[in-house]
Amino acid sequence: MRKPILDPRSRADIMAQLAAHARSYTPEWRYEGAEDDPGAALAELFGEMFYQTVDRMNSVPGKLHTEFLNLTGFRMPDPVPAAGLLQFTAHDTVEEPVPVPAGTQVFASDEEGENIIYETERAIQSTPARLEDVYYVDARAEVIQRLEPGRPQPLFTDTGGENLQRHRFTLAQNDVLSLSGPCEVEVELRMEDGRPAAEAAGHLADPESVRWSFRGAGGEIPFTAVRAEGNGLVLTYDGAEAFLPDEEGRFAIACTGGPGCGSLMLDGVRLRSRPAGRLPLDGVSNGDIPLELEEGGYPFGRRPTPYSLCYFRSDQVFRKRGARVNLRLDIAPIVTDLVDQSPQYQFNQRIIDKRDAVAIVPDDVYVSQVSWEYFNGLGWHPLAVTGSRNPFSCRQEGELEVVFDVPADLSETEVNAESGWYIRARVVHVENEFSMTPRWVVPFLKGAGCVWAYDAGVPVDACAAENNGETVELTDISQVERLHFPALVGLEEHPRAMYFRFDRSPHAMPLSLFFDTAGRVQLEDKLRFEAWTGQRFEPVRTVDLTRNLLHPGSMLLYLPRPLPVRTLFGVPGCWLRLSRSSYLDNGGGWPWLNAIHLNVSEAVQRERAEEERFSAGPYEACKTLELLHSPVLGAQVWVDEAGALALADAEKLAGDLPGRVNLEWEGGALAHCWVAWERRDELAMAGPEERCFSLEPYEGVITFGDGIHGRVPPQGRENIRVSYSFGGGSRGNRPAGAVTELIGALPRISRVENLTAMSGGTERFSPEKADAIGSRRLRHRNRAAGARDFEEIVIQNFPQARHVKCFPGRDAAGARAPGHVSVVVEGCDLDNQRVTDELCERIYDELSRRCDCVMLAEGRLHVVGSTVITVSSSITVEMENPDLGAVTQQEIARRLEELINLRWREREIGSQLRIAQVWQTVRDTPNVRLVRSILLEGRYDQSGVQRVVALEDDNAFPYATVRSGYHFIQAE
Incomplete structure (x- = not known):
C-alpha cells in the first residue's frame, strides 16, 4: 500500500516559507539565520517544532493502516531463534559417559565481536565410545554387508557391496590330501551325541546346496562327483590338477554352502584317500x-x-x-x-x-x-x-x-x-x-x-569354518576326541536389521544417535533398538525423534549398564541392533543414510534471563510490564492470587487447573497461590475472567487485561514473576563449525562443535512486507481455500520460508493427482535438509487446522521441500582478444553465479530455471565474440540418491529451486 502524504513540505521548505513571511510581516527585521540573532534562534525553534508536527501528521495514515491491520487480526510472527546440532566429544581417556545437562551454553562471536549464545534443548550423556562399523543383515536372504563410510547408502536393503556371508568349512590333512590327478577322498563324519551322520552326509552330497572343492593352480577346483555312503561321503575327482597347499602350507578340501544350507555341528572327521590307478x-x-x-x-x-x-x-x-x-x-x-x-x-x-x-x-x-x-x-x-x-x-x-x-x-x-x-x-x-x-x-x-590304501580314516589335523562373517579355526586336533566343530552355522531367524559396532560400551542415559538421512521414506513397520547384553539382544527404551527414520533426527537410547564385548561378523565390539518388526518389503523404498553422529544435542540461540518480579497496584487495568531483555522467545507469567482468593477458592482453583497452580504453605496457612497465566494473541477476544496476557516479543512488553477483555492482576507486592528467554534473529545464523566455545567448564568434554549450520533465525517483518501480508489476511481470513490462501498463510506465519508455492492437482512427487494439494517450501538454508523437513512439518500442522478436513483425512495435503537443483555448465566461446581469456572466463563464471544465485532464486518455485538467460548472459559478457556451445546439467537428490540430468526444459521440474554449481569455460 502506498501511504498518502498529507503535507509534502520538508524542513527546508518550512524554513524558506518562514523567511518569506518574515520579509512580508517584519520588513524592518532582516532574517538571515545569524548565530547572534535572537529572532533567528526563535525562528529555528519554531521551524523545527512545526516540521515535527508535519511529520507526525504524515505518519497518521500509516498508523491508521497499522490499526486497521490490527483489527483484521494480523499479528507479527514471533522472533525465531537460529537452531542447529551440537556434538559434544568426550575425552578418549574417559571410561564412563559424561553428563551434558540441558541448557548447556556455547557461544560464537559475530562480526562486531559480540558473543552469540546458544543453549542445548535436551540433556544427554556424551559417551567416549566410537562407532566403528555399520552392518546390514538379512537372515532370510543370507546377506551381511558392511556399509562404506563417507557416502549415502540405503538402510534395510542390499547396498550393492560385498556380501560377507560365507558358509564354508575346510578339512586339512597334509598326508591324506597330498594328491594329484584322478583320485577319491572319503570323508567320515561323526555327529555330536552319537547321532547318525547319514542325513548330514546326504545333505552335504546335494550339489544344489553345497559344493566340494580343493585348491589348485587355477583356483578353487570342484570335485567331479560327490556321493553319500553310510555316515560319510566319497569325493571323486577325474581331472589332472594337483592339490596345492594354502597360505599356511596345509592341504585341505573345502565345502561351500549356499543360502539356506542349514547348520552342521561335527564332533569328529576322518579322511582317507586313494588314487584312481597306479x-x-x-x-x-x-x-x-x-x-x-x-x-x-x-x-x-x-x-x-x-x-x-x-x-x-x-x-x-x-x-x-x-x-x-x-x-x-x-x-x-x-x-x-x-x-x-x-x-x-x-x-x-x-x-x-x-x-x-x-x-x-x-x-x-x-x-x-x-x-x-x-x-x-x-x-x-x-x-x-x-x-x-x-x-x-x-x-x-x-x-x-x-x-x-x-x-x-x-x-x-x-x-x-x-x-x-x-x-x-x-x-x-x-x-x-x-x-x-x-x-x-x-x-x-x-x-x-x-x-x-588306508584301512581306516585318518583324523584331520586342522579345520576351519567361515559362517556369518566369522571364522572358527581348530589346529593340531588329530588327537582330540570331541571337536565340537561348527562347520555350518546359519543366521538367527530375524527381520532385516542394521548392526552397529562400537569400540567400547556406549552406555549412556541417554545415548544420542543422530541419523542424517536423505529423502523422506515412510516405513510401514516399526523400528526398534536392541543391545547385546551378554546372552541375547534385549530391547532398549528409545525416544525416536526421527519418526521412524522419516527425516533426519536423533534417537535417544537409554542404556544404564555397560555392554559386554562380543565377536560378530568376525570383529569384536559392543553391539546395538536396529531391527524392523516385520519381514515384509517396504513398498515406498528404503531410507538412505548419509552419516551417523554420536553425542548430538539440538541447540537454539537464546539465553535464559533471571526471573523478574513486579508489583501490582489496586485494580491496574491494562497493566504493562517491561522486561529487561528483548526480543522475548517465551515467557511464563505467574501471579500470586493468595490475597484475592479465599482458601476454599484457592484449593478449588488448584483442582480445576492442574499443573497451573502452586500452593505454598507457611505454618499451616496459605502463604502464596501462584497461578500460571496464559498468553493470548488478542486480548480483545478474551473474556473478563480469563487469566491471560499479551506479549510484544520484539519490545519485551507484557500487557494484562482491563477486566472486560482479560482479568486484571490482583494487588500485591512482587506478586508477579516472569521467567523468560531472549534471543533470536538473523544474527544467530552461523555456518557449520563456527560454534566451538563453551561458557563455563564442562569437565571431560574435549571438544564441542556445531555439525550443522545454526540457521532459521529471523527478524520481524519489514513494514512493506507486513503491509503486504496483513492486507491479504482480509481475503483468506486464516482459512486455506484457494492456492493463494495456502501460500499466504505460510508466508504470514513462517518467516523462515524463503519461497512458498502451492501446486493444486499434484502429489508430493510432483505427479498429476486430481484433488491433491502440494505446498512446496524453500527454506533459508538449502544445505540443511533437516531444517527444511522440520519446517515442513510445522507448516503441515498449521495448514491442517486451516484447510478442508476431508482433504486432510484422505491424505491429499502435502507439504514438501523444494527440489534443490545444483546447476553446472560447460561452455565454449570464441573471444575477440585471446590475451584477455582468463579474465573473460572468470567474468563469465561470476555472471553465471550471479544469475543463478541471485536473479533466478528471487523467482518463485518452479519458475526459477530460465535456460535461455544463460546464453544471453554469456553472449553479453565483454570480449565474447561467439558462443559455440552451452551444456547445462542439474544435480539433485532423489530419496537419497544423487541424480544428474541434462537441463533442456524450463518446466521439467515443477518443484525446482536452484543454486550455482561448477562452471567450466573453454575459450577458442
Missing part, C-alpha cells in the same frame, strides 16, 4: 646317480656291492603315513658272463689228456639280500616290508611288489640336493661277490609304480 614314482636314483625311468637304469649300478643304495621318491605316496603302499617294480635281469666256458686242460700235469679237460662252471653273482629303510627325521631306519622282499635278486618270477605300511615317523628329507619323500633299498649281501668265475646277474629297473 602312480609312477617321482624319481629313482642309484646313490647320487639319477635314473631315467623312461629309459630304465641299474638301481645298484652295473656291479652291485654291499652298501650300494637305491633311492625311491614319491612325494604323493610315501607321505601317506598309516597307509599300506604297494610298490611294483618292473625289473629285468642283465647277465654278464666274463668266464670262458670252453674245456680247460690241466697244464700242470706231466701228461695232458684231452679226456681230462674240465669245463668251468661260472658262479652267479647277484644281490642276495637287501634292506629297506626310511628316514625318520634323525636317520635311516629299517622299513618292514612284505611281498617281494628282494626284487633285485632276479630269482623271482611274476610281478615284483613290495608292500609296506608307511611308518608314522617317516619324514621328508633331502637326497642329491632334492627335498622329498624317500625310501631306499640298501644292498646287504652280494652272492659270490669274490668268485673267480663270476657271472653277473644285475637287476635292470625298467619301471616303477605304486598305490596306497
